[in-house]
Amino acid sequence: MSAPPAAPKGWFYKIPVIGWMARDLARDFHGNIYYALIAVLTLLVVAVKIWGLVALGLTAVLLTPVMFVILILLTLGD
Known part of the structure; x- marks a missing residue:
């Protein structure tokens, strides 16, 4: 049986x-980037609904x- 992957370390992950x-x-x-983008967009919509x-x-x-x-x-090009 393999060990589960280690949890990321750092202060940001403790919020x-x-x-x-x-x-x-x-x-x-x-697998989760679209979920995170939808959550951020929803927070923006709720903030506009509350504070205009x-x-x-x-x-x-x-x-x-x-x-x-x-x-x-964009200006750097290839």
Whole structure:
């Protein structure tokens, strides 16, 4: 009988809900990535429902560095 895989170590995995999702993604990334994306999208929809366009605007502000990285990667080419 083989031993079960070791659980990932680190402070990020000890956060109650986020750590549970991170452990699942670390164990089976391709099987759980869509579940994680749907959960994040649902949280965004609920935040917009509760706080209105402020939540959507803050999400856009938080994703600005990601867009900068994408634009830089596009300009690098092959």
